[in-house]
Amino acid sequence: MAGHSARSYVLALEDVRRGIGDQPTRAAAEAGLAHLMSHDPLTGLVNRPGFLSDLWVLLAESSANQSSVGVLILDIDHFMAVNEGLGVAAGDEVLRIAAWRLGSTVSNTAVVARLDGDEFAVVDTYADTAAACQVAASLLAALNAPMIIGDSTLDLSASIGFAMAGPGDTADGVLGRATTAVNRAKKLGRNRFEVELASTTDPTDGRLRRRSELRQAIDDDELLLFYQPQIDLANGQMSGFEALVRWDHPDRGLLDPAAFIDFAEESGLILPLGAWVINAAVAQQADWHRSSPGRAPVRMSVNISAIQLNDPHLADIVTSALERHKVAAGLLTLEITETALTVDPESALRTLNMLSALGVRLSIDDFGTGHSSLVYLRRFPIDELKIDRSFIAGLTSDTKDHAIVTSCIQLAHATNMSAVAEGVETADQLEALLELGCDLAQGYFYTRPMTAVDLEPWFVPRPDNQILSRQQLTG
CATH class of the missing domain: 3.20.20.450 (EAL domain)
Structure with a gap:
């Protein structure tokens, strides 16, 4: 699932165009429309609604097969400075390169999404928190590599938050903890990842x-x-x-x-x-x-x-x-x-x-x-x-x-x-x-x-x- 691309988005758009008023290709048009509604046109990645849908599916499957689902949320540090200094077109190119690097770094089973602006997310199954931390470290390394944008070479970084879903967890619950973790990463200096553990205390305590x-x-x-x-x-x-x-x-x-x-x-x-x-x-x-x-x-x-x-x-x-x-x-x-x-x-x-x-x-x-x-x-x-x-x-x-x-x-x-x-x-x-x-x-x-x-x-x-x-x- 990590291989979603801008090319697949364009192909879906073509399917929609061909299917309008053309009965033999209407099924392809409907499939293409569904793809457009769940994907980001700039990067070709899954968008927020598509990500939430995939996350709910993975959470349901994890309850059945007892696998562990984890969510990584990633924000590019100081992205606004790119738009301000080099222009929106350069900022868009940074987002496309970041999307490609993220998709190339995670496993084939992972879902990579662009949630909003410079905020990305990854959901996958992990053996444990340590395995997810290894993925987070790889993602940081991928984004730390210089980006050549026009005549400029940019050295960017990212802040990452991770949360593992617990028993009976909801999509909002695990996303909320991952967001807490990424905000903590920003407060602690950026270019790092933080983990937010699920609460295991009695509801009357802690x-x-x-x-x-x-x-x-x-x-x-x-x-x-x-x-x-x-x-x-x-x-x-x-x-x-x-x-x-x-x-x-x-x-x-x-x-x-x-x-x-x-x-x-x-x-x-x-x-x-x-x-x-x-x-x-x-x-x-x-x-x-x-x-x-x-x-x-x-x-x-x-x-x-x-x-x-x-x-x-x-x-x-x-x-x-x-x-x-x-x-x-x-x-x-x-x-x-x-x-x-x-x-x-x-x-x-x-x-x-x-x-x-x-x-x-x-x-x-x-x-x-x-x-x-x-x-x-x-x-x-x-x-x-x-x-x-x-x-x-x-x-x-x-x-x-x-x-x-x-x-x-x-x-x-x-x-x-x-x-x-x-x-x-x-x-x-x-x-x-x-x-x-x-x-x-x-x-x-x-x-x-x-x-x-x-x-x-x-x-x-x-x-x-x-x-x-x-x-x-x-x-």
Whole structure:
């Protein structure tokens, strides 16, 4: 089944054309039409509906003969950069070559499909997970080989996720786990494969219990926000805050995001959790504005995950929160990581354009650690670059880190963006950022994240153009 090709697609199309109005060839026409409906015209591979159909058949057969069905999902890394840099025709050629390489690498029993864009899938029977991992490694090697496209030689890579179907598994179930695995591969640096194992725990334990607890936390207000001030380095004044979620777990105490955000993404709860954070942060802005009508408006930054960014309802969620609490859109900044922009660039662009049209400011978080192209900065409506704390840590001790921070600030200013330094911990780092012309800074040099009540002293105006410590700012 791996040998589906563009040629077979063309032949099927010819069968359809000949069969219209021609009784002797009508059967061939019907077969050709069925082929067209289940195959991708660009690559000749099975399309998503055809793949799902084949997967259901294999799952049914595996129950009867006790074989093990596994699904590999593969995304070409940074494919958007090919389309942007070389044109759509070059991108199409990359997809055709990738399809041929995939089909040439897997066994004759495998079904290879193009699900959407640069996303491919392979389903086959495997002796065990180790055998599937060998196939994944072979697929990576096949796609790592240089591609000659016109006058250009491209060195591409891919991210692969694998899941083995368990007893009674559905097509959606195994595909969902494979998707979770490929997303994890992207987060861990790309050009790799990850495996998502089927859950073997009792339904009352483990993941399902954790999901139930987190769902209840969202519904019962066990979540709360802490805030870290951001300082305007041009005048030394507090400019705004970054909102950071915590979970006040009834048994485990106060939990940092690292303890539950990844699980929220894997379990599908990141969308209601993210909506709660947006609404709570905007509500706090409104509360501060009401309590001190003569105070300058408070700016708020909120982190957005890749899953939220690709949610078609995100703009509506933001609009609803702003209108409900009567907060101006320009006072809200949404922070998105570089990696989030590359998961589905076209979907990200649509969402970011809608948010920008509302007046919401957009920031790239952890800038310098991901895989964004300068093309993205030109194309996406970004207002702010937030320099990753790892570079700030070495700013005064490592010449490379100093050069990177300098370049990030210059890039931000050259493209009409603000530059924000996170993770500032020493006066020396702050001095260096002032010399480089950085716009905003936050970090433990000023304070750890605090509750809204603890932040009241930060609203007192301070002398301009001074490097102030936490004690000076709050004392």
